[in-house]
Amino acid sequence: MAMNPSYNYDVCVLGGAGRAGLPLSLSFAKAGKKTVIYDINESTVNQINASEMPFMEEGASILLDVTLNKTLWATIDPKVVSESRFIVVTIGTPIDEYLNPSFTDMKNVMAFLEPYLKAPQIIILRSTVYPTISSTLQKQLDKTCPGVHVCFCPERIIEGKAIQEIETLPQIISGFDETAINQVKDLFMAISPEVIETSPLEAEFSKLFTNSYRYIQFAISNQFYMIAEQFGANTENIFHAMSHNYPRMSALAKPGFAAGPCLFKDTMQLSAFTNNTFFLGHSAMLINEGLPKFLVNQLKEKMTMLDKKIGILGMAFKAESDDSRESLSYKLRKLLNLEGARVLCSDVYLKDKDFVSEDVLIETCDIVIIGVPHQKYKTLSYSGCELIDMWGVS
Ligand SMILES: NC(=O)c1ccc[n+]([C@@H]2O[C@H](COP(=O)([O-])OP(=O)(O)OC[C@H]3O[C@@H](n4cnc5c(N)ncnc54)[C@H](O)[C@@H]3O)[C@@H](O)[C@H]2O)c1
Structure with a gap:
């Protein structure tokens, strides 16, 4: 059996400077999970590192103050991806001018991630995705990064009440591999009151x-x-x-x-x-x-x-x-x-x-x-x- 590598971080939140990613990062950090935000928006990352919230979010400022450089870090350096046990993806998933989902950002992120991924890392998709995307990404990774598992665990908060809601709403979790699902369950049980397990398609729906x-x-x-x-x-x-x-x-x-x-x-x-x-x-x-x-x-x-x-x-x-x-x-x-x-x-x-x-x-x-x-x-x-x-x- 392959030895589990040791990681510098428990969780890397990719897109973690955003409206969904930052409250989640703060919640993991508050729960004692070593959390690193990786985001391409340098000015927002700088603001976070100066302990300034880039947007309004109830209860977030104080959490940022108490977790920064203790259990929370933020960077534009992608190498933290390879140093993390779980990679949570919270980038935007927009629709295009024809009102169809645009897959470009998600595809680009996955292509970008590949060189940093190695079994037994787990990718948690948190962005709201077009149904069947989780399965498509898992199949792709099976070829390029075997042993890396995809779980889909949707974000369900409303902006402004995110911190409170992460701690009080049940967390839907799903995945394709039983061991990965159990590990993701443990991760979310550190911040959520309960988890609900479904299939990835059911979670997407x-x-x-x-x-x-x-x-x-x-x-x-x-x-x-x-x-x-x-x-x-x-x-x-x-x-x-x-x-x-x-x-x-x-x-x-x-x-x-x-x-x-x-x-x-x-x-x-x-x-x-x-x-x-x-x-x-x-x-x-x-x-x-x-x-x-x-x-x-x-x-x-x-x-x-x-x-x-x-x-x-x-x-x-x-x-x-x-x-x-x-x-x-x-x-x-x-x-x-x-x-x-x-x-x-x-x-x-x-x-x-x-x-x-x-x-x-x-x-x-x-x-x-x-x-x-x-x-x-x-x-x-x-x-x-x-x-x-x-x-x-x-
Ligand atoms: N905002 C909400 O309240 C909310 C609630 C539930 C679900 N969601 C879902 O969460 C997802 C994100 O929404 P949001 O409102 O947080 O968007 P956002 O634009 O506020 O955040 C996205 C973040 O991803 C970063 N990013 C983009 N491309 C990146 C890349 N290649 N590498 C690293 N970082 C990258 C951006 O710089 C930004 O900080 C969407 O799918 C949305 O539907 C959002």
Whole structure:
């Protein structure tokens, strides 16, 4: 039997400076696992090494402070990959301009990893992947790096609550080799309350089904909003009437922009996998992505927008976040500009030299649209401007 080599690190998180990778790295480090972040983004790696969180994440700053250079390291030097027992991959898995999954990044990473891999290392895919990718990668590695095993263990946290959720949510784990699965189980039991074992395909579906389900939940609320508004009814009153003390409506989401880097792309990944027969997913995409245009059309019915000053309050993709990726507020801005409006934007958490403060925005704009319901916007006075507030902030 081959001797197990000794490793400098328990875990290497590849892409560990990112929104999913960094909280996970911190959680492993907190649990005493010797964790090294390998990331190609040098400036973010430098920030982490200076004990600065590169983005907002509850409870992360303090963990970074206490683990850095004790059980956590960050580097742009790929040699740490070969020095680690487990390699957790958390790079982005985007869709392309045709709404199909783009495999290039994942393929490139795997090709790049090969010279650093040697049995019995284990690769844990944590990024959300197109179904069957885990199996394809395992087959590839069987040829190039025999004895290196792939496990797929999806990330299920929401940004902002990642640390807390890693410690409280069950962890789905899957793989192709019983010994590897057991070792990965032990690894995750150090940070998760329980693990659920499935086959890799079931784990891939579990993740995509979850995100698609949420996306569809938001879509039904947005469709109800659009129907109610078209007929001059108040959605907030309707939703209150529907859900107050009525348990079967407890899952009813608020209407509002359903955006961000995950829900849309994962619904489209599933659509692509099913040869575009995931009709609910496509319908949800049309509804959610159509909401900015609906708002603009509603305004157009009331007034000409040429030279109107319109403010968008909240540019992040969701409340209490500094992440602007795939935010529909930017789509709204584009559509308003196309109508000839002068658009001002503001956000409590995003820094942009073209943004203005919320006070200036409210004071100077004829119309204010709430793009995202940051807490602070609930405390502002909107007298003097017309407010479009699909979130029920005011
Ligand atoms: N953000 C979330 O809340 C969340 C939640 C669940 C699942 N996910 C999934 O996790 C994955 C990552 O998402 P994210 O939001 O963290 O993305 P991100 O862009 O914030 O992070 C990706 C990181 O990977 C790094 N990277 C890219 N190519 C690399 C390479 N070749 N070598 C080393 N590092 C590399 C980037 O520099 C970046 O730091 C996606 O599949 C996403 O769907 C994300």
